[in-house]
Amino acid sequence: NAGVTQTPKFQVLKTGQSMxxxxxxxxxxxxxxxxxxxPGMGLRLIxxxxxxxxxxxGEVPNGYNVSRLNKREFSLRLESAAPSQTSVYxxxxxxxxxxxxxxxxxxxxxRLTVL
Amino acid sequence: LxxxxxxxxxxxxxxxxxxxxxxxxxxxxxxxxxxxQQFPSQGPRFIIQGYKTKVTxxxxxxxxxxxxxxxxxxxxxxxxxxxxxxxxLVVPWSASKIIFGSGTRLSIRP
Numbered sequence: 610n611a612g613v614t615q616t617p618k619f620q621v622l623k624t625g626q627s628m629x630x631x632x633x634x635x636x637x638x639x640x641x642x643x644x645x646x647x648p649g650m651g652l653r654l655i656x657x658x659x660x661x662x663x664x665x666x667g668e669v670p671n672g673y674n675v676s677r678l679n680k681r682e683f684s685l686r687l688e689s690a691a692p693s694q695t696s697v698y699x700x701x702x703x704x705x706x707x708x709x710x711x712x713x714x715x716x717x718x719x720r721l722t723v724l
Numbered sequence: 725l726x727x728x729x730x731x732x733x734x735x736x737x738x739x740x741x742x743x744x745x746x747x748x749x750x751x752x753x754x755x756x757x758x759x760x761q762q763f764p765s766q767g768p769r770f771i772i773q774g775y776k777t778k779v780t781x782x783x784x785x786x787x788x789x790x791x792x793x794x795x796x797x798x799x800x801x802x803x804x805x806x807x808x809x810x811x812x813l814v815v816p817w818s819a820s821k822i823i824f825g826s827g828t829r830l831s832i833r834p
Contacts, residue, residue: 613767642822651811651824652768667822699767712758715767 611635613716615700621722622690630685630719632700640705641683642667642713643675645696652699658683659705690723697721726750726814728825735831742799744828746812749793757788757795758813762827768811772797807832 616631634641639660644652644667654667658677672694674686683702687694697720701713729747736742748757756775760768772779774786774795785798799806812825 644824651827653824654822657822701767712770712773713760713768715769718765718767 613700613702613714615698615716615719617719618717619720621724622687623724624691626690626723627686627688628690629687630698630700630721631682632684632716633682634700634702634714635681636702636704636714637680638702638704638714639680640703641677642701642703643673643683643685644699644701645669645694646699646718647696655685655698687721690721692723695721695723726752726755726816726823728812728814728823730810730812730825730828732826733829733831735833736802737833738803739801742802742806742830742832744797744799744810744812744830745794746797746825747794748812748814751792751814752816754816755792756815757786757792758815759784759786759797760811760813760824762809762811771810802830802832804832804834806830 613634641658643655646652653669655673656675658664661680664675676684697718699718700716703713726748758773759771761771762768772784772786774788776788779786787796809827809829811827
């Protein structure tokens, strides 16, 4: 049982390049999340997916797109990377059944640098 | 959305009890209060969650007064391994509006 896995662990991009961050969970959770964490700061929610085929914007969605490919996988895409998107990106999942809040389980993070 | 305020940093010593208070004046009726712990280069880890009064688990206790405008995370007999950042989280009904506080950097000394 690997929990939440993220790939890649590290990535360096040039301004304007695109890339997709991958996230997968093997806990059969309904909900998945993408956060970013800037140095010395708390986490900010980018996008959220309550179930397969549904996504919703979080606090800082601009410059990002997401795809809930199936129940296990939730990807985050940067279409045209900017230096302001340099951050650590965390994926998380929770069993959330829509009736109450559940504990979130986080992946190890992806460190992204945009030059 | 509830505005969250917690101390930027705290210091303590091994074996002491540590209490970290979080202020959330605009908390809504359906909001839950949750605390996470984060070590360097790792994702946050759930510690405890509550709605009102007191909640206790094997790691910590969470005290929430009747007006729910604040909450206190209590860590009994801390050790060096409790050195981490602790986040207070107010979770509304809609998960897309999850708010992390700025975090409290707790340093435990021998």
